[in-house]
Amino acid sequence: MAVTEQFIRLAADGVVYSSIIVLGSIGLSLIYSIAGFANFAHGDTMTVGAYATLVIFGVVGGTSMSVLGLPVSFFLALLLGAAVTAVVALLTERLVYKPLDVGPIGLLITSIGVAFVYRALVQIRFSADSRRYDIQALRPIDWLLEYNIAVTEHEVAMVASAIVLVVGLHLLLQHTDLGRKMRATADNPSLARASGIRVRRIELWTWIIGAGLAGAGGAFLGLFNQLIPRMGFNLLLVIFVPHRDGRPTDADPDVDRHPDRQRVREGTRVPHHGRRVARPAPGDRRRGRRRGWLT
């Protein structure tokens, strides 16, 4: 049954790889829902996470104690790397996106510039050569090979960590105060503000969570393959894909997919790019947003 075997093998690979992609695309979706633009720098945010983890892991060094073939210090480095990524994203938001006075398309284009800057800085510091974490590569787990599943312990660790992070995010969104506020803001920023939610604070939390997840995803991507400055940019297209269709709880998808109704729903203004710059009301730049994944 060669076909079945191949199917099982591909499925196992797919699960591992998609656990990395999920971490990237969740952050992308969060930022899309709340900041209101498609962030083309998200792939390179993952690169930042991967290299931050590399540096921190280099400083901390390996420990003898290990879980699933990974030193405990790697998990520590991963968390710190994700934190560094979140800080980088917050700084970018504060210094680049916040002062801008352009529509969602302008923000999209700016994020391309941000992506270039991230990648260039990583490349200047670490050169274009590929690097690896200082972790012994493992053979696939023996007893799983009997079922034709070639998965290493590292990959099991990735999938498990991704599941932990995703479940954690789900609980956060569904059952905590912050999560409710985030969903409210994504659904209708003006209403959220009128209800007393500090929308700005929610935006910052969104960047922290989104970039943190991307950083963790980047570190796993580096563990799965290797680290090169283009790693995140190459993944960008793939992380956009689930973001398109992955709206598990949207009540009436057809309504806002239909272009005519979409326009009515979102207001008719198209982003400006003429000589005069739009001065939309505060919060107006989110009007181009579609109802996203969060609502």
Add this chain to the structure above:
Amino acid sequence: MSTLTDPRGYWGDLTSEERGVAGFLAAAVLVLLALMLTGVLNPTYFLFLFGLGGMFGLMSLGLNAQWGYTGLINFSVAAFFGLGAYGAAIMTASNSPIAGDMNPIFGLVLGLILSAIVAIAIGIPTLRLRADYLAIASLGLAEVVRLIILNEGQWTAGSQGLRGIPRFFEGWPVLPTLPEALPQVNIEMIPGRVVTLGLPFWRQLLNVTLVLTFMAGAYLVLRRAHRSPWGRVLRTIRADEDLAKALGKNTYFFKMQSFVLGCLVMALAGVFFAHFQLFVNPGNLDPTTTFYVWVAVILGGAGSNRGALFGGFVVVAIREGPQFIEQLPPAFLTEFPPGFLRDLGFITDDVLFELPSIAISPGPLQLLLVGLLIILIMRFRPQGVLPPQRELIWPDAVDEDVRKRPDSGVRDQRGGDGDE
């Protein structure tokens, strides 16, 4: 020709943006001429860069017809450029798996047809989408086209690339042999530094003539289209698509026409590239090119043809500039203050110190400069350096708080005629 008969009046009619760009261009021309005459910049190499600039100018003209006129976000510029280049190469290259060694005119035709077909095929599903969906769909298309060209070796020779492409004027009367026939010219402005203009120079000059012809053709067609009623519909779609629909326009159809028109101009740039480089490979379809073209259009000012051309040349300057940094004498980078200042005698020895050497390879530096440029433009001048002048339909012409006209430089009497 009011420029010749009444230069003062012509200058007075220009807007401040136009004056700024014209002054900048004049300064750039003077500096480049001086550099070439003194032998610092090789004229042949300059013509090569100018050819590249023209190629980027063509691509940004094409993108401007899509994004600037109609507001379509196309992130597959590199793909249409590549289709043009491969269309030309497949017909003319000596190792083409399908049909090599044909007249370059057939290559031109094939390149344009290929890109038009792909543009229509991708336009049908995506042009109904909202702006940022089109962005992602077209980014995907670029990757699909690149991978097809990379992997379908039986048509495209795969990763080896197509080589042995003739020059564009091969098979024409006079022109192919003209560079050989022209004499070698020696210019000696500074004694001891002879600038030689030989065969390579004349060949590049022919290339530059070709790209200038393409550019002029595309520019005139696009300007005509922009001023026509058709162009006004496009700008109305950009400003408010529902308004255009309410006026009875089939906006989908107009968007399709604008998309295909822009893609044809990009393919034209690709055709030029094939006959310029005489070699194409799948690496030429790198998505980074797309973003450089975007920088050019945004820098120039969306909606403005002249701005797009200007942006194309500036982008090439940014792309190629970092390579010159490497050629600077190392002392210039590592010593501060540099030697020539020390020789003046103002600076005593106690301020001398060694700077850490700046060892940045040109690749990432170029990326960094382009990235910073995008951010700075969007921050401080989102409308670009030369936004459309004397435009009658503003993107927000339908807003209540519309200003009636730009602040300055409006030629009242010329109304709809002089808009660009």
